[in-house]
Amino acid sequence: MVAKSGSQYDAAYARVGLLIYLHEGTSRATISRIGGLARSTVGHQVDKLIEIGLIEERFSQSDGPGRPARGLHVRADAGYVAGVDLETGGARLALANLKGTIVEEIVLKLSIEDEPSKVLTRICDTISQMRGGLDLACLKQTVIGIPAPVDFARGRPVRPPMMTRWDDFPVRDFAQQILGSPVTVENDTNLAAIAESTQQHAYLPLVFLKVASGIGVGIISSDGQVFRGYDGAAGDIGHVQILAQDDRVCRCGKSGCLEAVASITAILDELEIATSDTTIDHAEQLQALLRVGDKRAFQAVHSAARQIGSVASGIIQILNPRMLVVGGAYPEIHDELLSGIRSVVYERAMPLSTRDLILTPSRLGPRAEICGAIELACQQIWSVEMLPTLVESFNHIKPNTACV
Structure with a gap:
């Protein structure tokens, strides 16, 4: 939402808030210089942000004889953002302060084959119970990651092979109605890519390749933006046909798909390890086989890796x-x-495509998606477009009231 002309929440106001978030602890003078704004403008807008309790100004430690500098900081107790990573056998939920620091994390057991309204109601109810009973006026943004292509603008899954009941379900609107604050829906692999791209020593452009019960990639461009494609299907490489004569039927209904022959589920099937909604639990058995040097397990994983590698090489090219x-x-x-x-x-x-390529394992492991959800939530609330909405939300709580 962009503030109307003449509103106190104008573009300069939003820009000042964004710069304080990006340059935590900096001074008013530095914000003025970085933003190309008059000192009087910065001072006026900073005073407003301090008045409502979103920003605080405090003296920093001084190593020299001069006066301690005053730095601007986001108030950690001013509100929360929530992240949800919905998986085949459950969901990981996280609550973070407005700086993006996670303060609580919960894992729920549930099935994505259930009705979406049932699953989302349980997730939203759990969020409201975090921190001993969350005042929803303190919740400023929620990001829900799902293992499916997503219509990002409408907040809806698009023909999800693993979530047949969810096709075109209004996930964003349904969750917003319960939580009473903005909700964003994103593909889970895109969230992992966002998280990995913000790690120290990350380089752009970046591609995150996820191999689990499904296979997909998240793409971060040189300017740090997620590439989603026209309909949100970018990166859905699990349904690229690689074996035309293979009779293994994929969840999408076609045969020979990369996911059908090289996903963790496919490897487990080949080794005759029973799978269910809790495929991750059964993957522990595969991990145990590899640990003791089981020959069949190594061959199955090696074969899958080569199939994935053939598609990955095309992506890199x-x-x-x-x-x-x-x-x-x-x-x-x-x-x-x-x-x-x-x-x-x-x-x-x-x-030429590989001479400077860095091919590396995930630094965040199974927490990449939830970290990406929190990162995206913070990026959104502090964006120039959305900061006026964040500021407006403080009209519903007492100024300088802590959300604890």
Whole structure:
């Protein structure tokens, strides 16, 4: 939402708030210089932000004889953002302050094959119970990650193979009605890509390759933006046909898909390890086999890795990323997959596409998606477009009231 002309929540106001968030602890003079704004403008807008309790100004420690400098800081207790990572067998929920620091995390057991209204109601009710009973006026933004293509503008899944009841369900609008604050819906792999792109020593463009019960990639461009494609289907590589004669039927109804022959579920099926909604639990059995050197397990993972690597090499050839991050699987499975994927990528992709490529495991592991959800939530509330909405929300609580 963009503030109307003449509103106290104008563009300069929003820009000052964004700069304080991005440059935590800096002074008014520095904000003025970085933002190209008059000192009087910055001072006026900072005073407003302090008055409503979103920002605080405090003296910093001084190492020298001069007066201590005054720095601007986001008030950690001014509100919360929530993140949700919805998986095949459950959901991970996190609550963070407005700086993005996670203060509570919960894992729920549930099935995404249930009615979406039932699943979302349970998730939203759980969010409201966090921190001993959350005042929803303190919740400023929620990001829900789902394992499916997403119509980002409308907040709805689009023909999700693993979530057949969810097709075109108004996830964003349904959750917003319960929580009473903005909700964003995003593909889970895109969230993992966002999280990995914000880590120290990350390089852009970045591609995050997730190998789990499904297979997909999240793409972060050189300017740090998520590439979603026209209908939100960008990166859905699990349904690329790689074996035309293979009779294994994929969840999408077609045969020979990468997901049907190389996902963790496919590897478990080949080894005759029973799978269910809690595929991750059964993946522990595969991890145990690799740990003791089981030959069949190594062969199955190696074969899957080569199939994934052949598709990944095409992605690298087309997108030419600086970094390819592989995640989604358990450590032992992950190491074997990474080794196989790397060998095929360097074998098949052209030297110009791989000469500076960094191919690395995920630094965040199974928490990449939830960290990405929190990161995206903070990016949104502090954006120039959405900050007026954040500020307006403080009209519903007492000025300078802490959300604890």
